Amino acid sequence: MEACCTCARLLSAVPIYSEKCEKLLPQDRRLECCSRVICGDCLQKNTRFETYCPYCQTSTTPSPLPQGLKEPPSYTSIPPNPSATLLPTADAPPPYTPSVPSSPNLSGKSQSSQSQPLLHFLNHAQDTIPSLSLAYSVPAPQLRSLNRLTSDHLLAARRTILIPSSASTPPTSLSPVPVEGEEEEIRKNKIRRWMVATKVADYDVAVLYLEQSGYNxxxxxAGFLEDEAWEREHPLEARKKGKGVLRIAGGGMGGAWGSQGAWLRRS
Structure with missing residues (x-):
């Protein structure tokens, strides 16, 4: 029992008449090149199979190419030639070099365009986005984009702002140092670090401890931690002598002010 080489159906199972128009199907075609069979149903669906073998890729009709032209070769693998060897190149290929040398003017412009933005220390009494835009000749949207400011009122939470450099921007910052001075900036930085280290949110308590230690x-x-430890070791004495001391909500045995009272009692 043979089967169709295109649809893989048994030839005995292929109907004689077409299911659509009830016409007689063509007779099965046996290929001369490979002795395979194509059923009549496949011949009616694709008339090319009447003159073409899908396996051998050959046609029984003459080529439609003009006289003098040949058909392209078939896709066959070419065995490697063991006698063929690759000859080594005499010289190494040249390196990749720019075809057009860059002029000094172009390099200067590229360096200026890639310069770093300027750092401006803010003075919140007078600095706003419009005023900075006029002072540095920079568009306000560019200032907001570089500093990621979705709204102008967020500038009040910043201590510095970046100014994008351009051809019209001054070469140096108009406010290169903190407005209150470097010493004041260092003092405030120590206060913030003390508040973070001790987890005390009271600004006055931080100033008090730093002033007593000479801003060390x-x-x-260490002094604050010692006061907290003393309160834990002497709870009764801290309660008895800490009645007049101002307490902070959630501060346990007196909180930060209680610790300060403990420091005064120990001293």
Whole structure:
């Protein structure tokens, strides 16, 4: 029993008449090149199979190419030639070099375009996005985009702002140092670090401990921790002598002010 080489159906199972128009199907075609069979149903669906073998890729009709032209070769693998060897190149290929040398003017412009933005220390009494835009000749949307400011009122939470450099921007910052001075900036930085280290949110308590230690951050933090430890070791004495001391909500045995009272009692 043979089967169709295109649809893989048994020839005995292929109907004689077409299911659509009830016409007689063509007779099965046996290929001369490979002795395979194509059923009549496949011949009616694709008339090319009447003159073409899908396996051998050959046709029984003459080529439609003009006289003098040959058909392209078939896709056959070419065995490697063992006698063929690759000859080594005499010289190494040349390196990749720019075809057009860059001029000094172009390099200067590229360096200026890639320069870093300027750092401006803010003075919240007078600095706003419009005023900075006029002072540095920079569009306001560009200032907001570089500093990721979705709204102008967020500038009040910043201490510095970046100014994008351009051809019309001044070469140096108009406010290169903190407005209150570097010493004041260092003092406030120590206060913030003390508050983070001790987890105390009271600004006055931080100033008090730092002033007592001469703004020595490590000594101020150690003094606060010693006061807290003393309160835990002497709870009754801390309650008895800490009645007049201002307490902070959630501060346990007196909180930060209680610790300060403990420091005064121990001293």
């Amino acid at each position: 951050l490590a000594q101020a933090v």
